[in-house]
Amino acid sequence: MNSHETVGVTPRPSGAAGTADDVLFGIDLSGRTAVVTGGHSGLGLAATRALARAGARVVVPARRPEQARQALTGVDEIEVDQVDLADLASVRAFAERFRRGHDTLDMLIANAGIMACPETRVGPGWEAQFATNHLGHYALTNLLWPALKAAGTARVVAVSSGYDPGWRIRWEDVHFTHGYDKWAAYAQSKLANILFARHLDRLGGPHGVRAFSVNPGWIRTPLQRHLTVEEMVAAGWLDADGVPAPGLFTTPERGAATMVWAAASPELDGHGGDYCAGCRIVEGGPADRDEPSDAPGDETSDEPGDEAGRLWALSAGLTGLDLIS
Numbered sequence: 001m002n003s004h005e006t007v008g009v010t011p012r013p014s015g016a017a018g019t020a021d022d023v024l025f026g027i028d029l030s031g032r033t034a035v036v037t038g039g040h041s042g043l044g045l046a047a048t049r050a051l052a053r054a055g056a057r058v059v060v061p062a063r064r065p066e067q068a069r070q071a072l073t074g075v076d077e078i079e080v081d082q083v084d085l086a087d088l089a090s091v092r093a094f095a096e097r098f099r100r101g102h103d104t105l106d107m108l109i110a111n112a113g114i115m116a117c118p119e120t121r122v123g124p125g126w127e128a129q130f131a132t133n134h135l136g137h138y139a140l141t142n143l144l145w146p147a148l149k150a151a152g153t154a155r156v157v158a159v160s161s162g163y164d165p166g167w168r169i170r171w172e173d174v175h176f177t178h179g180y181d182k183w184a185a186y187a188q189s190k191l192a193n194i195l196f197a198r199h200l201d202r203l204g205g206p207h208g209v210r211a212f213s214v215n216p217g218w219i220r221t222p223l224q225r226h227l228t229v230e231e232m233v234a235a236g237w238l239d240a241d242g243v244p245a246p247g248l249f250t251t252p253e254r255g256a257a258t259m260v261w262a263a264a265s266p267e268l269d270g271h272g273g274d275y276c277a278g279c280r281i282v283e284g285g286p287a288d289r290d291e292p293s294d295a296p297g298d299e300t301s302d303e304p305g306d307e308a309g310r311l312w313a314l315s316a317g318l319t320g321l322d323l324i325s
Contacts, residue, residue, distance in 0.1 A: 020050035020256040030055035038112030040068035046256035085136025086122035095143035105147035110137035119180040127175040133189035142321040160193040167191040199308035201273035210272035212262040216255035
């Protein structure tokens with residue numbers, strides 16, 4: 001689940017309220033290419049449809065391509081491909097196929113993810129939520145960097161959640177090899193999305209590639225598939241009959257609005273590295289915990305104030321990829 005009630009929101013810039021289609025009204029994306037991971041389900045499907053209606057060519061990499069094609073029936077200007085974000089070989093293979101068919105990439109929406117799953121190990125023993133939600137997208141962005149850079153102006157959007165200042169990266173045991181907690185692991189992966197976007201923007205900004213993280217709000221989607229009804233009732237999301245709490249959830253189309261706003265709105269020209277919610281840039285919050293080191297040229301400081309740089313260095317070491325320059 002997602003919420004953006006914990007931090008203040010500035011009125012500048014101000015995306016139109018409403019759905020993803022509302023946000024893109026009057027924006028012509030003809031000739032532009034987007035990649036939306038998980039773009040065949042929930043928020044991703046709503047974003048894919050809106051981008052395609054605005055004229056973009058949307059590539060949807062999915063673990064189950066046939067299922068994705070069925071979900072996208074009737075949507076024009078779509079390509080479906082295969083990728084498993086928890087498998088670096090799969091990510092690399094998709095990136096190579098994409099680059100053979102596309103010289104440039106204008107928008108990358110890192111949307112696919114898992115939430116509160118039972119303890120699961122992938123790849124070389126990585127914790128599944130950190131691997132899927134963060135490391136897979138980190139690797140994908142690095143491998144698609146030549147196409148992003150070649151676009152001249154491109155945007156990367158990492159889909160996070162409602163920020164809580166209690167979130168932390170478990171630096172001493174990032175893969176939860178001891179004391180797995182599904183919610184702490186999920187929160188870590190969502191903080192990683194925010195920090196990833198901040199550091200990517202530092203590196204990509206000089207090349208015209210800007211990055212944002214977004215909180216889409218509270219939406220019921222397949223993301224909650226690992227939760228029981230009893231858990232959601234206990235959390236206050238559903239009543240005893242399984243009916244959603246009044247006013248808590250919004251639709252995928254409304255949830256996707258901030259995603260496509262960050263990906264395509266000219267209101268964000270000149271901005272980058274920001275955490276966005278409700279089609280606004282959020283002031284404070286995540287930005288307060290992450291300031292780069294004052295040391296000249298220091299992009300990977302381990303000082304407490306540069307969590308984004310520290311996470312980038314950790315991710316580069318785990319994946320063997322650090323290609324953005």
